[in-house]
Amino acid sequence: MPIHELPPQLINQIAAGEVVERPASVVKELLENSLDAGARRIQLDVEQGGARRIRVRDDGCGIPRDQLCLALSRHATSKIASLDDLERVGSLGFRGEALPSIASVSRLTLTSAVAGEDSGWALQGDGGDRFEAPEPAPHPVGTTIDVRELFFNVPARRKFLRTERTEYGHLEEVVRRLALSRFDVGFDLNHNRKSTLRLPAAEDAATRDRRVGQICGEAFLEQAAFMEQEGAGLRLWGWMGLPTFSRSQADLQYFYVNGRMVRDRLVTHAVRQAYQDVLYHGRHPAYVLFLELDPALVDVNAHPAKHEVRFRESRLVHDFLFRSLHRALGELRPGASSAPTG
Numbered sequence: 075m076p077i078h079e080l081p082p083q084l085i086n087q088i089a090a091g092e093v094v095e096r097p098a099s100v101v102k103e104l105l106e107n108s109l110d111a112g113a114r115r116i117q118l119d120v121e122q123g124g125a126r127r128i129r130v131r132d133d134g135c136g137i138p139r140d141q142l143c144l145a146l147s148r149h150a151t152s153k154i155a156s157l158d159d160l161e162r163v164g165s166l167g168f169r170g171e172a173l174p175s176i177a178s179v180s181r182l183t184l185t186s187a188v189a190g191e192d193s194g195w196a197l198q199g200d201g202g203d204r205f206e207a208p209e210p211a212p213h214p215v216g217t218t219i220d221v222r223e224l225f226f227n228v229p230a231r232r233k234f235l236r237t238e239r240t241e242y243g244h245l246e247e248v249v250r251r252l253a254l255s256r257f258d259v260g261f262d263l264n265h266n267r268k269s270t271l272r273l274p275a276a277e278d279a280a281t282r283d284r285r286v287g288q289i290c291g292e293a294f295l296e297q298a299a300f301m302e303q304e305g306a307g308l309r310l311w312g313w314m315g316l317p318t319f320s321r322s323q324a325d326l327q328y329f330y331v332n333g334r335m336v337r338d339r340l341v342t343h344a345v346r347q348a349y350q351d352v353l354y355h356g357r358h359p360a361y362v363l364f365l366e367l368d369p370a371l372v373d374v375n376a377h378p379a380k381h382e383v384r385f386r387e388s389r390l391v392h393d394f395l396f397r398s399l400h401r402a403l404g405e406l407r408p409g410a411s412s413a414p415t416g
């Protein structure tokens with residue numbers, strides 16, 4: 075075969091292979107877009123584990139009519155414009171790949187309205203890369219993305235979908251992770267028209283606690299301590315499970331770097347070391363922790379779907395995590411705070 079350029083739809087479908095593995099990955103991308111758009115309330119309606127339908131409605135800034143088509147084009151983004159921006163990116167997305175990829179493997183309708191326009195506009199796609207002109211559609215300020223029949227045109231992918239229950243489990247876990255990263259945003263999740271998660275925006279410590287309890291279980295909340303430590307431009311805060319709440323699996327570990335959930339070796343190692351003296355061998359700690367630092371000191375431009383980050387000063391971060399958690403754990407030991415010092 076002579077060398078030839080691939081048609082855009084195929085390019086998008088190939089990219090979708092990386093970004094869109096299953097319904098849960100669609101939900102991740104759509105929710106991240108809603109959060110980047112400044113949404114305060116997000117409603118998700120999914121059917122059949124997301125395979126049949128995923129609809130995300132938000133009250134974010136919306137997309138103006140003349141940019142709707144661009145939102146579905148490859149490498150088109152409103153989030154960065156230069157390498158400089160990339161180095162200090164604060165948004166969850168920036169690649170401009172998710173929407174065109176999702177649109178290439180589903181039947182997608184994008185409806186959006188911005189403040190000041192007198193109507194919303196809708197754009198429909200059927201897995202191709204061409205879209206008709208937007209049509210007027212009533213919509214409050216914000217965006218609704220409706221993704222139906224995921225992988226209808228990629229049978230090989232559709233075959234890899236697991237049972238409804240399994241797919242839904244993955245999808246709900248994505249919602250939980252993101253809901254823990256933004257207490258100030260309300261999330262409502264419905265599956266097959268039944269409400270499965272109702273998380274009102276948290277304004278105070280009590281509602282934040284309630285959300286942690288809803289997501290991680292009341293038992294965790296009862297046996298976790300709230301911690302906060304600052305130093306060297308780094309801040310760590312969140313809920314750390316007491317040694318009495320150890321787990322046989324590493325399944326209750328939520329760690330966020332500047333609001334982005336990560337699974338990072340360096341982080342896991344530092345946490346494990348901090349808990350080393352207080353946990354039995356083979357037990358795992360449970361935690362919901364947030365690390366905040368200058369965005370210029372972390373590189374989030376790793377693989378699109380992986381949760382890796384690269385710290386510019388990894389030693390410093392490791393030591394800070396270890397010391398903060400170790401100290402907090404020490405203070406938790408009964409009597410430690412009242413023990414005489416020196």
Ligand code: ADP
Binds near residue numbers: 108166167169172
């Ligand atoms: P990225 O998020 O990497 O920029 P996407 O393909 O996910 O790329 O989205 C493309 C663009 O569409 C975004 O940069 C944003 O401007 C717009 N967009 C997507 N979803 C929303 C939304 N829910 N509300 C407002 N704008 C959105």
Ligand code: MG
Binds near residue numbers: 107168170172173
């Ligand atoms: Mg995005």
